[in-house]
Amino acid sequence: MTKTLIYFLVSAAFLSSCKEDKEVEIVEEEQPVELAEVLPIMKYGYNLNDYEIIADTVERGDTFGDLIDAHLITGQSTFRAAQALDEVYSVRRIQAGKPYKILKHRDSLNSMAAFIYEPNRMEYVVVNFADSLNAFKGNHPVSYKRKTASGIIKSTLSEAMEDEGLGISAINELSDIYRWSIDFFRLQKGDRFKMIYRERYINDTVFAGIEEVETAVFETDGNPYYAFSFVADSTAQVHDYYDETGKTLRSFFLRAPVNYTRISSRYSGRRFHPVQKRWKAHLGTDYAAGYGTPIISTANGVVIKSGYTRGNGNYVKVKHNETYTTQYLHMQKRLVKVGQRVKQGQTIGLVGSTGLATGPHVCYRFWVNGRQVDPYKQNLPAAEPLPENKKEEYLEFIQPLQEEIDLLPFKELDNDLL
Known part of the structure; x- marks a missing residue:
């Protein structure tokens, strides 16, 4: 009886020990780690993620050979690359201060894949060092954003526009529109403007100036001067500015021959x-x-x-x-x-x-x-007027724009500036 009890207790202790050991050894199954998706960066016709990128600026005295020679491998030729580039863009037009990029393969040879030169913010030229050496020109994708602005003159037009976050591009546009009808050197404190315009962006991010001022109102000496952009000649596709009655804002002569002080x-x-x-x-x-x-x-x-x-x-x-x-x-x-x-x-x-x-x-x-x-x-002549057969179309075109610009409030002078 005593032996049987001892055996039972030892067996129970052993089973308990095994159970505890088994529970300790249980390990949760690892979940597979999901790698973040690498989105392609498509530019110049390439996925830039696939290449090592060397970005630099052309320095004074640099030749095309100076830019690429150190990156060529056996079988790649500066002369043939220059010939290919000349087919679409003269090698002699490469200028100091302009940006360029070299794309290199991520392989053991680290060979050159492409040479990219940007003569301006909108355009680029590429020499492609693929199996078939070739060159091509391209344009960066352009998008537009429609915006509104309103400002008031405290001293000068440029200061008023800068106060509203508008740069030189907007200042030049507004000045060009009204240069026949408003003397910007005789503006008074309290004169004001408002406008609806479209900005141009390269690759959705890089500001590239104003595409067009759709409509504007400049109020000076209590008189509002409306301006509406309209394409009167659909063949030439050249726009001009007219007032709310269809009268051209341009004159046969400019008011002055120089931006004077x-x-x-x-x-x-x-x-x-x-x-x-x-x-x-x-x-x-x-x-x-x-x-x-x-x-x-x-x-x-x-x-x-x-x-x-x-x-x-x-x-x-x-x-x-x-x-x-x-x-x-x-x-x-x-x-x-x-x-x-x-x-x-x-x-x-x-x-x-x-x-x-x-x-x-x-x-x-x-x-x-x-x-x-x-x-x-002198009572100087106006420029070419809006064709009579376009008048009805024009008035119908500007109606929603005039309603929109009229609803846009003018800026008011601060009380301490009155």
Whole structure:
């Protein structure tokens, strides 16, 4: 009996020990680890994840060979690569300061797969070192974002636009739209603007300027000036700006031949000449501007004089039609020749102080039917009007845009600035 009890207790202890050991040895089954999916980075026609990338900038004096020679392997030739590139883009056009990339295979040879050069933010050229050496050009994908902006003048237009986070691209666009109808050098505190526009982006991220201002309103001296972009000629696909009635915002002539800092002397029948020290007529308008500032033709025309005289210095004279002629004096440098056709806004010279001048400026002279006159007192013609057969289409087109811009509020001056 005693032996039987002892045997039972020993057996129970052994079974318990085995059970405990078995429970300790139980290990949970490991779950398989899911690797994160690597998304392809498609650019220039390649998945960049597949390559080692060397990115650099062309330095002054670099040749095409300087850029790729160190990365070539046996069988790859700089000469043949240059020949392929020349088929789509001249090797001589590679410029210092421009970015380039070299793609190399991730293999034991680390051989070159492609050379990529970007002449500007929109375009790129590729030399592909595949089995069949070739080159091609491409454009980065472009997307657009529609935005609105509103601002108010406290001192200058550029400052007002910068206050709203708008860059030089927007400033230039708005200035171009209204350059025939608004004198931006005579804006007053409280003048204001609002606009609806589209921005252009490369690869959805890199800002590439304003694609188009769809509509804008600039209010100055209490008067609103509407502007609507409209394609009147569907064949040429060139847009222009018109007001709410269909009247073109452009004029036959620009208001001034230069982005000036001030008008230093106006047209006058009697003025004391600062160099000759005597009273005489001043049959022009002097626009003060810094040395080298571009001087532009105020209208389309043909250059009839481009030369130098003791009084005028370097000057250019442009005939616009049988009625109108303009002249631009005291240039630092002339950029057009006699007989050359010029377009409105085209640079024809640079501001200087040649001839009888005391400082950098352009003296702008204006003829009507062979007689010199004050351009500010002329009723100058408008540019090509909206075709009459497009008027109804135009008014229907701008209706929703006008409703939208009218609902966009103007900015107001802060109380402490009133």
